[in-house]
Amino acid sequence: MNADEFLLNKIKTYQPVFWRNPNKEETTKALKHIPLGLMDIEDAEKRLQRFAPAIKELFPETNDGIIESSHTELKHAEELKGITLESFSGPVYAKLDNYLPISGSVKARGGIYEVLWFAEQVALQEGVITLDSDYRALLTPEARNVFSGYSLVVGSTGNLGLSIGIMGRAFGFNVEVHMSKEAAAWKKEKLRSLGARVVEHEGDYSSAVAQARQIASSNPKAHFVDDEESVILFLGYAVAGLRLAPQIRPLLDETGKNLKVYIPCGVGGAPGGIAFGLKATLGDRVEVYFAEPTHSPCMLLALATGKLSDISVSDVGLDGITVADGLAVGRASKLTTSWMMHLIDGVFTVPDEFMLDMVRWLWDKEGIKTEPSANAGLYGIVGDGVHMVWLTGGSMVPEEVFENYLSKSQKL
C-alpha cells in the first residue's frame, strides 16, 4: 500500500489523520495563485470603517461599531498533551470568534461584511448616500423603505444564515435562508424570530445552496450570498488576518517562533479567507492548518486527491454525519480549494467525541463557551510555535442545547 492509499484508507474508515500539504509553496509564490491582494483586504477594512457609525447605533455592544474578537492564552493547554493528534510545545492562544459581537461566530466576518457591501451598493445606486456620507443615513425610515424592496438569499449550515439574517433584517432587507437538514433547530427559530424566511431542505448543505442560488437568480432585486463562491465573503474573513497581524507580530519577534493557526473548515470560505489574510500580512511567519470532522473531511479530500471540488465525502463512502453541524459539508468550495492548494500547510481530521469533550474542557477549565464545530482546531496543535486555535462559534447557543453538549462529553 503506498502513502496515498494508506491515507485514503484511514479517511474511509473515519480514523483521524494529519495531512501535510506537499503542494505548499513559499508564501509570495503561493499568493500569486489568488487574484486578490493586500489592497483588496484593506479596501474591505475601509468599507467596515465607513459603516462603523451605523453599526454602533444598531449594535452598541460592538467596539464603536467595529466587529472584532480578542485572543487569550489558554492557561491549561498542557492538559491537552497526550489527547491531541501530535505533540507540541509553546504557548497556545485561542482566537475568540465564538464571542464575535452580533452573531457569535466566525461566519459573521464574511456574512456581515457581504450584507454591508450589498447595502452600500443599493444605497449608492438609489442615491441614499455617497461614499462621503455619514452612513447613519442608512438607518432612516427612507433608507429602510428602499432596502425593503431588496432581498438577501443564502444557503447555510446555520451560522452564515444567522449573520445574514441578523444584519440583513437590521437594515430592513427581506432575508431568505435555505438550511440543510443538519442545521440546528435553534438557529432556524432565531432566524424566524427576526422575520427572516427559513426554507428547510431535506437534502444536505450543498443542495440547499444550489436551490437557494437558483431561486435568487430569478429575482433581479435579490442578492445571493454564495457561501461556496463569494469573493466578497472571502475578503470579509480575510480582514481578520489584517487586524491580527500587528497584534501578534511583537510576540513572534520576541520568541523567534512562527505563528501556527488552526481553523475549523466546512465549505472552506471562512478558514480560506482568514488563511489568505494571515499569509498576506505575515508571510512565511505563519502556518495555517484546517480542521475537519472525520465524518466530513471535504477539504482534505479535495486537496489530497487534487480533485478539488470534483470530489465529495460520499464519493469515498463517508456518511457526512457529525455533531459539528457547521462543518457538515460534503463538497468543498471550488474557489477556496483552488486558492488553498499551494497556500495552506495542512489539514487534519477530528473525531466527534473530541469536539464534544472540548466543549466541556473549554467551559470547565477556561470558562469559554463553544459549540462542537468551533473547537476542532485544538486537536491538531503541532510542533513548536506560538499556537493560535481559532474558536469559531458558540456564544449564542441556548442554555439547554449547551447543557446537552456538556452531558454528551464523557471523558474529561
Ligand SMILES: Cc1ncc(COP(=O)(O)O)c(C=O)c1O
Ligand atoms: C462554528 C463554525 N466554524 C467553522 C465554520 C466553517 O466555515 P466554512 O464553512 O466557511 O469553512 C462554520 C461554518 O458554518 C461554523 O459554523
